[in-house]
Amino acid sequence: MEKVFYTLHDFMIYSEGITYLLMGGILVFLLLFWLFLTDSDKKKRTF
């Protein structure tokens, strides 16, 4: 990491910022993955 943090506060602003972005991604990913996971079930059901 190139960025130098002098205070925990600055560090948290930075790391939490990334975490919040990650969280958005995680939610979308989980939803899509669940759909992927259960896709075959549905196909079976429709046959």
Next chain:
Amino acid sequence: MGISRRKFLGWMGAALGASTLTGNKIYAASNKQFKGYPDSFGVLHDTTRCIGCRKCEKACNKTNSLPTPSKSFDDLSILDLNRRTDEKAFTVVNRFTPKSDKPAVFVKKQCNHCLEPACASACFVKALKKDKTGAVVYDASLCVGCRYCMIACSFNIPAYEYNNPTSPKVVKCTMCKPKIDKGELPGCVVSCPVEAITFGKRKELIKIAWKRINKYPGHYKEYLYGEHEMGGTNWLYLSKYDFSKIGMSEDLGTTSAPALTSQALGAVPIIVSLWPVLLTGIYAISKQKDILADKELKTAVENTKTALTDEMNDKLSVQKEKMTQEKKSAINFEIKKALEQAKKETEETKEKKQRKNIKDKNIEVIDKS
């Protein structure tokens, strides 16, 4: 309490060697990683030197072009009101008498410019920031006016312009950052006639303070207020008496504000990642149960259906048999009856015949004779 928890989590983090535990943030926060801006400035306030002249208050008022107060700065009776900072005064001096037979003590109050400012940690628009000079500065162009910073500050420093309807601001001491940037000293520091407030690099000030404490053992409490309070502050205080006796909280602890909240904040992404999994799992299970229950219901219905028809069939065949039996017996009976009747009839006719024969014979006999 705070320390022990922090230590405990620290050990846990070290023991697990993982950096994903939320507690580890606190560990990371311990003096190893974040020491604050290395060359930040601070002020040392030696309360044993302060004479309560209010010259610093006056200088502050002028430097920050604050409104002139109704009572002049020469009025020293105000010192006893135990005032706090407000929107018209960024610094105030109060008088305390910890021991009634000893001379009074004067204490200057203003923003302590925390190393890890609670106000900045609390602000949800980054309107408050720790500057590399050590000053905690405020940007009114971002402030929403939620006043969470005022809730957060353990020293009760920030004030709010409650009577300003259109552009209310949070106000507090700026450590005269504009002046420091120009290489000048803060207004209050320049004005003090007795050097009760000393400006310098925080590192140096700590050394100076401890030198004084060690040099005059009876004159000072062996404690440098602000060295560790709430993670440390850039303003430091020396006193002859217990700090609680001169209006300063001694129960603040040494955990910095961001460390206090990091645990709760650390739980957020974990919930976001795991709750959907857990909840979907519960949903799937309950749904599975529904499906199973449905299936069971269906098979149960089927089963009862077949059972019913079987039973019916059984009953029917029994009935049939019964009926045929009955029929048979009835027929038999009829036949028997008929046979018997026939028998009877034939017998009767026989008898009749016989009788007739006898009659005839008799007639013949009579005729012959």
Next chain:
Amino acid sequence: MALEKSRVNRPLFTPFNIVAGIILIVGLFLTVSRFWGGLGTVTNLDNNNPWGIWIGFDLLCGVALAAGGYVTSAACYIFGLKRFHSAVRPAILTAFLGYALVVFALNFDVGRPWRLPYPLFFSQGTSSLLFEVGLCVFLYLNVLFIEYSPAALEWLGYKKIRNFVVKLTLVLTIFGVVLSTLHQSSLGALFLIAPSKLHPLWYSSYLPVFFFVSSIFAGMSMVIFEGSLAHRFLHHKMDKTHLDESLGVALGFGKAASFVMMGYIATKFIGIASDNNWHYLATGWGLWFLLELIGFVAVPAFLYAVAVRDKNIKLVRIASILAVLGIVLNRLNVSVIAFNWHLPSSARYFPSWKEIGISLFIVTIGIIAYRFIATKMPILHEHPDYKNDH
């Protein structure tokens, strides 16, 4: 019967309309003076007490009592308790109105309300728990709006959009529970930053847990309480399913709330033990703390239990009122009453009548909006076109 007739004729000057009208008019005047003269003209807030009942009641209680939305929809759609289905719509509606009013109330409380979108879109102070709360409340308000919308769409007759929205139910419910968990707990975590200001009996590193767990039974109690109000005043709007299920809903939620409350009490004592604060219990603050915990949590929990065992609907309702009051007391304790406990009584905060007036104003708007929507839209009954459609 008499009540029902009067509603059919709709005379203007019912007692409800008169009281509501007065509150609204006074509220409007107070609103003008708030924005004309600033916070100082209507509130008793000062530099030591920056948060009053507009945060303690409008925000904290508002959010806690609107928890019925996520609790009910989770029970029905995630845990598969279909017998709560008829309770979902009224609960979602209350939650939606509750959150909408919370945001509305914030416009009164913050200094520059037109900057409320700043933390979301302009300058994110990610280190702040208030940022987390703001983000979640914003997102959840949207979720609630979508969750509520089928009722409005059925009313307006937009079948296609309605059917599409209904398909999203599960995803929205899960997202709603995640967001609710986060911001309900974060509202408690707001106070973690000020250990020296909040009385030790209330301050605990478990504050977020306390707030989250209490929001669960707050939501359930509110569903029961509100159900009893609706039964009294909107009985004619309920269909047979709703009426048939309502007893089961009240008893089911009463049962669940009772047990959750016991768990909550346990965690509260764990909180005291982990900070070794037992000695505070013997002080005046301790009595106040015990009053809150015993009188307004343990007692209603016990009443719930008795009521559920005896299938006593009246007692369930009484318990729900107590439990709701207990939540209000708890939130006010944390944010106002036990906050700044160190300060001398002369420096303590007490709300001005104008602050109370604005709070009443906002609650009244909520009740009127609920009544309007519940009488017009399929909330307490199913829309005839969409029967057996779940």
